[in-house]
Amino acid sequence: xxxxxxxxxxxxxxxxxxxxxxxxxxxxxxxxxxxxxxxxxxxxxxxxxxxxxxxxxxxxxxxxxxxxxxxxxxxxxxxxxxxxxxxxxxxxxxxxxxxxxxxxxxxxxxxxxxxxxxxxxxxxxxxxxxxxxxxxxxxxxxxxxxxxxxxxxxxxxxxxxxxxxxxxxx
Numbered sequence: 001x002x003x004x005x006x007x008x009x010x011x012x013x014x015x016x017x018x019x020x021x022x023x024x025x026x027x028x029x030x031x032x033x034x035x036x037x038x039x040x041x042x043x044x045x046x047x048x049x050x051x052x053x054x055x056x057x058x059x060x061x062x063x064x065x066x067x068x069x070x071x072x073x074x075x076x077x078x079x080x081x082x083x084x085x086x087x088x089x090x091x092x093x094x095x096x097x098x099x100x101x102x103x104x105x106x107x108x109x110x111x112x113x114x115x116x117x118x119x120x121x122x123x124x125x126x127x128x129x130x131x132x133x134x135x136x137x138x139x140x141x142x143x144x145x146x147x148x149x150x151x152x153x154x155x156x157x158x159x160x161x162x163x164x165x166x167x168x169x170x
Contacts, residue, residue: 003100003129004102005098005100006095006099006100006102007100007101007102007165007168007169008101008102008104008113008115009101009102009103009104009112009113009114009115009134009165009168010068010103010106010107010108010110010112010114010115011023011026011104011105011114011115011117012103012104012105012106012107012108012114012115012116012117012126012130013108013116013117013118013119013126014086014117014119014121014123014126015103017118017119017123017152018139018152019103019106019117019135019141020041020119022115022117022152022157022158022161023039023103023105024077025157025158026103026158026162027039027103028158029158029159030100030101030162033099033122033162035100036097036098036099036100037099037100037101037102037103038094038097038101038103039101039102039103039104039105040087040091040094040101040104040105041104041105041106042088042101042104042105042106042107044126045162053150056068056070056165057070057079058079060079061079061080061081061133065135066080066081066082067079078093078135085116085122087104087107087110101169104117108126108129108130109129109130111131111132112119112132113132113133113134113168114130114132114133114134115133115134115135115136115137115161116133116135116136116137116147117136117137117138117139117152118136118137118139118143119139119140119152120139120140121140121141121143124143124154127143127145127147133147133158134147134148134150134164134165134168135147135149135150135161135164136148136149136150137149137150137151137152137157137161138150138151138152139151139152139153148164
């Protein structure tokens with residue numbers, strides 16, 4: 001699979017639409033194809049993601065460090081705090097890992113190519129609100145749309161989406 005590096009795309013939808021499960025499946029398929037995959041997960045539940053405040057990295061931040069890296073056994077954790085991190089800043093950080101693919105879970109209103117997940121007819125409002133939609137996956141009835149659409153519960157949904165994305169990878 002030839003890739004213009006990195007290929008950036010999004011999985012978007014409202015809460016509990018299956019974004020993380022689909023993201024996991026897509027990451028696995030890309031990895032099995034020999035691609036290096038990085039991901040960005042938007043914490044859209046309000047507030048900051050949980051951090052163990054008693055860990056040394058949190059203590060370093062409390063003391064005034066702008067960023068802390070923790071490495072052990074081949075795992076690297078990045079812990080940094082500032083008022084806000086733009087999606088572009090997050091993408092720039094991930095570029096240091098030279099990924100072939102960057103999957104963004106969330107950040108609905110960003111302009112990257114996206115797969116939209118629809119739980120029900122009310123979620124179809126996203127089809128009018130969002131741009132750069134490549135395909136959609138639905139839970140209930142297939143919506144009337146010109147976008148390629150796949151049932152989210154189908155075992156072949158992730159592989160079919162990867163096939164669709166291959167056209168954008170080269």
